[in-house]
Amino acid sequence: MPLYVPPAPAPALRSVLTALGSPAAVREARTPALRSVQGTVSPELPLPVHVLDQVVPRAGRAPRTRLAGWRFLIRGGERSVAAADTMLTPDGWAFSHFFEGPYIASTERALQQAESLPEGYQPRLLSVPELYMLTLWLHGDTEADASGGAPAPADLLVPLAPAPPGIAAHRPHRVADLLPVLTLRATPAPLLGSPA
Structure with missing residues (x-):
């Protein structure tokens, strides 16, 4: 089935295009692959980046997410060479930074x-800061507003590489199955008393 990639806010896309057109922004970026591309580059596949604020539910509440920004894969030639993140500021969407690394190819x-x-x-992308983890979140409601919502039990999460130890990268998991594993991983171990 095709994926229903949500459109990014126009100001977010414009901010990335402006940054790509700025020699200073590209030169100052810590992305050798982006700086070395011959020819044109273009932002593609905009994905909303949500952050899972608390893996471990508190007071019986389900984990909550918040929109942190939009990420664009930057394509140069036949492959993605970097990514660009945008963030919401009091003045609207703004370019944040370029980056490269294993999450580009993994995404x-x-x-x-x-x-x-x-x-x-x-x-969508779902970041789990408590576990230093990033997942591709496949939301079942293709018509939903991409800026909101929480993972539904039947949604899929695909951990991106590098994934935390014991969690297989690139293996789709239903939220209802993976969330308990993440909760267990993020729960601090109880302190044991000293032996008598």
Whole structure:
């Protein structure tokens, strides 16, 4: 099934295009791959980046997410060479930074995997700071507002590489199955008393 990639806010896209057109912004970026591209580059596959604020539910509440920004993969030639993040400021959407690293190729791979699934999904990124983890969040409601919502039990999470130890990267998990594992991982171990 095709993925239903939500459109990014126009000001977010404009801010990335402006940064890509700025020799100073590209030169100052810590992205050798972006600086070395011959020819044109373009921002593609905008994905909303949500942050899971608390993996461990408190007072019986389900974990909550908040929109942290939009991420664009920057394509140069046949591959993505970097990514650009935007953030919401009091004045609206603004360019944040360029970066590169393993999550670029991992995101592309997870998106390709998702396109082969029988159901349609709205792709998002879900960051789990407590575990230093990033996942591709495949939201089942393809018409939903991409800026809000929480992972539904039937949604899929695909951990991106590098994933935390013991969690397989690029293996889709239903939220209802993976969230308890993440909760267990993020719960501090009880302190044991000293032996008598």
